[in-house]
């Protein structure tokens with residue numbers, strides 16, 4: 493239970509952009525709602541001791557490091573680029589992308605040595621510098637804040653190092669991806685010296701995040717089967733503990749209930765049907781307490 497305390501946990505969230513909606517959605521589904529108004533940069537939560545600071549994602553790592561915010565939600569790419577030592581307390585499974593090297597489509601790529609003597613435009617100079625040092629590549633790194641993908645086309649650089657997700661930005665700019673340097677997703681980062689009361693609020697928040705995230709990837713399965721096939725079906729459907737088996741009004745038949753990950757479900761559906769399962773229903777789960 494949340495103690496009657498004055499302590500408030502401050503969380504830095506992206507003000508607008510790729511991570512904003514998913515971050516707010518996760519907080520909302522965790523029962524942490526903010527009384528935000530248009531353009532507000534600070535917002536209190538109703539019913540949970542949390543205050544949000546809405547910032548540009550570039551500023552989140554330092555804000556958490558300095559202790560102005562206690563925790564933050566930011567891409568691993570931005571965290572790695574800024575280089576402040578923070579604790580990654582949770583991977584959030586959204587904002588998934590990679591930081592990649594890309595060159596003009598017409599170029600013949602000969603391996604990482606291609607970059608020797610070349611000029612590479614990026615918003616992630618620190619990560620790229622480290623990568624080139626490790627590979628012993630002498631390249632010029634040209635830092636730009638945005639629209640990196642147009643740099644080769646306008647003669648500003650020979651290549652780029654930028655975020656790739658679907659790859660459509662690269663295709664639209666006649667570039668091709670030639671190497672992935674890091675994979676990234678949104679993470680919760682925390683200041684390394686959180687006081688115990690704040691750590692307790694953080695743990696309660698992470699418990700809620702875990703419940704919400706588990707419910708998103710799991711489904712409740714209901715199906716009917718002849719009694720003599722129940723044993724075989726139970727073997728296929730492990731469930732959280734073990735499936736629930738209830739008698740149907742119709743003699744000789746049972747209803748089987750279980751929880752299964754969506755991925756697993758597509759793998760076992762044919763086996764279930766082969767075992768005589770009928771009337772299979774897949775139902776979304778609102779929250780899942782692990």
Ligand SMILES: Nc1ncnc2c1ncn2[C@@H]1O[C@H](COP(=O)(O)OP(=O)(O)OP(=O)(O)O)[C@@H](O)[C@H]1O
Nearest residue numbers: 509510511548549550567569570587588589655657
């Ligand atoms: N196409 C994408 N697919 C998935 N995740 C992405 C994509 N582009 C960016 N991200 C992730 O979202 C983060 C924020 O991206 P966004 O484009 O909103 O950044 P920004 O323009 O620097 O925003 P800000 O105005 O806050 O500085 C990135 O650092 C990365 O972790």
Ligand SMILES: O=P(O)(O)OC[C@H]1O[C@H](OP(=O)(O)OP(=O)(O)O)[C@H](O)[C@@H]1O
Nearest residue numbers: 510639641655656657658659660661662
């Ligand atoms: O591989 P893709 O799916 O095309 O995604 C990659 C693009 O997504 C991001 O930009 P965003 O669309 O967020 O716009 P921005 O340049 O304004 O940040 C990123 O900076 C890339 O340009």
Ligand SMILES: [Mg+2]
Nearest residue numbers: 548549550551
């Ligand atoms: Mg930014």
